[in-house]
Amino acid sequence: MQNKYRHLFTAILLLCIGLQGCKETAIVDVNLPIDNRSWSYASKVRIPVIIEDPGKAYNLYLNLRHTSDYKYANIFVLIHQSATGYETKTERKEFKLAYPDGEWLGSGAGNFYSYQLLFREGYRFPAKGTYIIEIEQNMRDNPLPEVTDVGLRVEPVEEN
Numbered sequence: 001m002q003n004k005y006r007h008l009f010t011a012i013l014l015l016c017i018g019l020q021g022c023k024e025t026a027i028v029d030v031n032l033p034i035d036n037r038s039w040s041y042a043s044k045v046r047i048p049v050i051i052e053d054p055g056k057a058y059n060l061y062l063n064l065r066h067t068s069d070y071k072y073a074n075i076f077v078l079i080h081q082s083a084t085g086y087e088t089k090t091e092r093k094e095f096k097l098a099y100p101d102g103e104w105l106g107s108g109a110g111n112f113y114s115y116q117l118l119f120r121e122g123y124r125f126p127a128k129g130t131y132i133i134e135i136e137q138n139m140r141d142n143p144l145p146e147v148t149d150v151g152l153r154v155e156p157v158e159e160n
Helices: 002-021
Strands: 028-033 045-051 058-067 074-083 086-096 107-109 112-123 129-137 147-156
Touching: 028 045, 028 058, 045 147, 058 074, 058 086, 086 112, 129 147
Parallel strands: none
Antiparallel strands: 028 147, 045 129, 058 112, 058 147, 074 086, 074 129, 107 112
16 A cells, blocks of 8 residues: 555656646747638737847747648648838748648647647847737638647746
C-alpha cells in the first residue's frame, strides 16, 4: 500500500516540476470561430497586437483549425498589418496542410485538425504601439468550407 502512495507522490511531483518549466510567453494567442464553418473573403479575422518593446524580435503564427472534410492540401491567406502612422503592409502566404498522400500535417482530435503555422520569424515591429493584423482567406472558393477557427499567435523570440 505504501508503494502505491509513493508512485502517486512521484507522479504529482513530476507533474508540478513539468508545469513550472512551462511558461506562457505569447503576447497574443487568439483563435476566433468561423461562422458556419464557412470562411468568406469579407470575414477577415482582425486581431490587435500591442507592442511595448519594439527592440524585441517576435515569431508570428497563423492559428488554423479545419475539419477532415476540408478539400484542399493547402491554404492561401492574405495577411494585412496596419498601425497609425504606417502604410498597411500586405503579404500573401501559402501553407501546406497535408502530405501528397492526403494525410493531414496538423494535430488531430476527432474530426478536427489544428495548426500553428509560422509566417514571420524574428520579426521586429517598427515602433511601440498597437498593430492590427487581419487575416483573409485567399482561395478560389468563396466562402471556403470546413474552416472552423482562425487566429494569431505572437511570441517573443528567446534570446540567449
